[in-house]
Amino acid sequence: MNRDDMKKLAEAAMLHYDDDELDEYTNKFMETMKIIDSLTSVGLDDEELSEVEPTFQPISLENHLAEDEIGPSLTQEEALANTEAKKYGFFEVTRFVD
């Protein structure tokens, strides 16, 4: 991964890094990927694994459906209580369409 690759990755992850921070961080990234990459060396190829079902979670679950009952929800004031920027009773965001 070169600096451009790392920059693209940071953009996809929506994380701002300064160039210096990103250069410093790249070593740690590569060290972790080295550990992870060793998984691809497990002696099973993709064909052998093709018959294996993936595990999404480790226990047997049944679906339990709740009744669709209307109940109290957050008030507008409560919903806005934790934002740092609000306007006219809404979340304030930077204009993103012209």
Place this chain on the structure above:
Amino acid sequence: MIIKQTARELHQAFLDGTYTAEEITKAYLDQIDAMNDEINAYITVMREEALEQARALDKKKAAGEEVGPLAGVVMSIKDNIAVKGVKMTCASKMLEDFIVPYDAEVIKTLKAADAILIGKVNMDEFAMGFDTTRSYFGMTRNPLDLNLVSGGSSGGSAASVAGYMATASLGTDTGGSVRQPASFTGLIGLKPTYGSISKNGIAPMANSLDTVGIFTHNVEDNIMISEVLAHHDLNDGTTIQNLSLSLSAVENAKPINEVRIAIPKSFIDFDVNEDVKAAFEKQVEILKSLGATIEEVSFEALHHAIEMYLILCMAEVSSNMSRYDGIRFGHRSSEDDTLEELMSKSRGEGLGEEVKHRIMIGTHIMSANVEGNYYERAQKLRTLLIQEFDELFEEFDLLVFPTFPKPAYPVDEELTPTESYMGDMFTVPANLLGAPCVSVPMGDRDKSIMGMQILGQRENDGQVLRTAAELEREVNHGL
């Protein structure tokens, strides 16, 4: 002394009228005042709320009303669990001022059981770490020796109980975050079967691995609290009704002289610290002397558990952390020329190094061009791990092995990423398997800073806890 009593003793003393709930709460608040500056277990002390809850409980009892099964028990709560009207920081700058508008299901349950909630405790930021040195609010020190780490990520939970600043604590365990800090602080740390306790209202890290866990001084207290917490919850689709997490299941489990225990060879061959190795061998001898059948076994799939864990955990982390955008709640950057800049700078400023690292790795391995090579492969290898484990459990009832390859280490010792991930190797199998696992102290009985794990079959938590209780009785680690 009030604070040195067990949960069972305090509950009884409250029922007998020996102590009021207010007296018990004040005793713990005094201990927090005396100890917390040095240890830094608490991020938020719920002083007024706890006293109000205690007084209400005293009135309830005085009025002759029935009180809950945890009346008299004072609990601390890891700061990634929602308590209505109280800050939930997840030990992050991102959520420094976030006040939760609702109670997590476990908090509703504890309140209904009349447990007194005394505060929110420190952790590695967003539960990503292994020694509570990665908190925005500073590290938590080990009450048994202030020069040592408390473990993590639920280090504040462990330190609050080991430092007698709470009777018990709730933590979360995604890859060992309850068991490892319990092992560093001489406590019992239980990670029950996946799905036994609701995660509704808990900041998620990796949904297919996350489990709520309990810290106590002894096994009996752990059973008492986990039994209250275990139930199916419609608001968490991954919960089950785990009947094995109950006192009756513990009583009906096999006695130790009928239990067949396996020790995975890979954990013996691993580079384990000599003190841990010696203490583990001694503990195994005790199990043998109590009549347990013990055999070393090979468990091949364990060799790649850590890689599987890293892939699944970081992929799920990167997805879960996308909710922190600086808009609806959490830290917001002042640099916001574009929406993208607002989000990426808010996240860049608000999240710590380790959290960003895991998001980066997760984003990379979930990228369209590499997904098949990592995530799906890890999910399939997880299936094989579970199959091998299930075959092993046709012959055995339990596995035992050390909780961490070294004892609690000095606060100024920095582990490399490789060392830290390899340390996780001992704890992540239980999460990948969804299996119940408890860490029990070993070594010096008064100042134990290392532990042994007892791991059982899914939905057989009762067996794990029974064997832990019998072992505890023998080595007299209980108070």
